[in-house]
Amino acid sequence: MIWVEGGVTAARGFLAHGVAARIKKHKKDLALVLSQEPAVVAGVFTTNRVKAAPVLLTQRRVASRQAQAIVVNSGNANACTGPEGMEDAELMARAVAEALSLPEERVLVSSTGVIGERLPVKKIIKALPELVQGLSREGHAAAAEAIMTTDTTPKEAALEFFLEGYTCRVGGMAKGSGMIHPCMATMLAFITTDVAIAPGLLQQALSEVVEDSFNSITVDGDTSTNDMVLVLANGQAANPPIEEEGLDYLTFKQALYEVCVSLARQIARDGEGATKLIEVRVEGALTVEEARRAARAVAASNLVKAAVFGEDPNWGRILCALGYSGARFEPEQVSLWLGPVQVVAAGRGVAFDEEEARSALASDPVSIRADLGAGSATATAWGCDLTYDYVRINAHYRT
Missing domain, CATH: 3.60.70.12 (L-amino peptidase D-ALA esterase/amidase)
Known part of the structure; x- marks a missing residue:
């Protein structure tokens, strides 16, 4: 092709x-x-x-x-x-x-x-x-x-x-x-x-x-x-x-x-006011539908989107979004990466280079990868960061 x-x-x-x-x-x-x-x-x-x-x-x-x-x-x-x-x-x-x-x-x-x-x-x-x-x-x-x-x-x-x-x-x-x-x-x-x-x-x-x-x-x-x-x-x-x-x-x-x-x-x-594309890949889900739910939940989280905008490697927000997505998994099995930087293993934070993680969040697109450790299904979702300009644009949409 x-x-x-x-x-x-x-x-x-x-x-x-x-x-x-x-x-x-x-x-x-x-x-x-x-x-x-x-x-x-x-x-x-x-x-x-x-x-x-x-x-x-x-x-x-x-x-x-x-x-x-x-x-x-x-x-x-x-x-x-x-x-x-x-x-x-x-x-x-x-x-x-x-x-x-x-x-x-x-x-x-x-x-x-x-x-x-x-x-x-x-x-x-x-x-x-x-x-x-x-x-x-x-x-x-x-x-x-x-x-x-x-x-x-x-x-x-x-x-x-x-x-x-x-x-x-x-x-x-x-x-x-x-x-x-x-x-x-x-x-x-x-x-x-x-x-x-x-x-x-x-x-x-x-x-x-x-x-x-x-x-x-x-x-x-x-x-x-x-x-x-x-x-x-x-x-x-x-x-x-x-x-x-x-x-x-x-x-x-x-x-x-x-x-x-x-x-x-x-x-x-091209999300209103966006500066970066976010790509969320979820692996290790029980079903494709659950992988989709989990990936979409992370991409949709305003807290995750704001963290990406601020280049803050606050991985707890990602784990939180996975938890309320409806996907079935054991928290102790989850691993997370921001770009090439692993920030979570077996459900717990690991030591990582803060500047390297910030650099991963400064890239475009920003890659977030999660392995739920529950199965073999995968899915990808896309979103963007949440910026000050989003409020400005939508506050004056009709005018």
């Missing part, structure tokens, strides 16, 4: 663009991704009981297993806006369908931004001619920029790989910076591939991959009303269609996993 340029347009047959529709004052805020041919689609959506209108609309349309375009706005979540919010989401999709001469049900909608305000659909419709006219293979960067909210940088990734001698690609873009926590976060991710694959297997692969990528990152413990991950597969690689679990399926799933992990890590690293 080879990393390539192109993000969401790296795969054959995909175009994208992003423009300023004036939803936000001075930035791009409207993006469009188009498959030139009908594509099979899969999706994973927020687990929050409060779901935005675009989430509900797109969930219904993904159930048909076919789509061709995704329109995304930032600056306004179109959440908690009543029946009018659904009308606005449907109008947004309808206008895009007409502009692209597509059946309306093939257009998926996504929104992100401030909750509780009516979506300025007229601004979106006015910007559509420019958006559609600018669609191109080179438009991936503008699209990735247009879906940003408090993000400080666009997030893109793409891989090239081979299935039975056919060159295939998976690419994508994502946004997310704050309100990030497992079980979907305040994040959007849009992934494209030219692989030919059965809809059921595409959904299966996405659902499984999300658990160890987007559902394994945390910034601040909050999940949102608008989160979704969508995958379009248009079959333009002309590979023999993947219709059963086998080597081709596993190869595709691995490529999808690599792209999703790359995007997930970029989101965690």
Whole structure:
């Protein structure tokens, strides 16, 4: 597998663009991704009981297993806006369908931004001619920029790989910076591939991959009303269609996993006010699910995150988070490392070089490894440090 340029347009047959529709004052805020041919689609959506209108609309349309375009706005979540919010989401999709001469049900909608305000659909419709006219293979960067909210940088990734001698690609873009926590976060991710694959297997692969990528990152413990991950597969690689679990399926799933992990890590690293990515690896758990719980608990701990920011090797905070994670283990069996520095063995602190441990916490990413000594399962989670800027950014989000 080879990393390539192109993000969401790296795969054959995909175009994208992003423009300023004036939803936000001075930035791009409207993006469009188009498959030139009908594509099979899969999706994973927020687990929050409060779901935005675009989430509900797109969930219904993904159930048909076919789509061709995704329109995304930032600056306004179109959440908690009543029946009018659904009308606005449907109008947004309808206008895009007409502009692209597509059946309306093939257009998926996504929104992100401030909750509780009516979506300025007229601004979106006015910007559509420019958006559609600018669609191109080179438009991936503008699209990735247009879906940003408090993000400080666009997030893109793409891989090239081979299935039975056919060159295939998976690419994508994502946004997310704050309100990030497992079980979907305040994040959007849009992934494209030219692989030919059965809809059921595409959904299966996405659902499984999300658990160890987007559902394994945390910034601040909050999940949102608008989160979704969508995958379009248009079959333009002309590979023999993947219709059963086998080597081709596993190869595709691995490529999808690599792209999703790359995007997930970029989101965690760009946590609001963050200065470092934190990677927590838990080994020796009884089950994979318990390893995930333990790794996520450490990555989510505000005390651990603050210690990383202050470069304080206070390993007791890590052991504490492992203890309340729900993973089963005997404290006397636990070992901990900060980077290459072992700080705990058999559940007790060991002598270590304080400056070396501080240096490990000053690196980016910061590596935390725990061996629970209870089994053979492993899992990894990602987070970021907690800084003064996180409070400053979120204290003035609407203004």
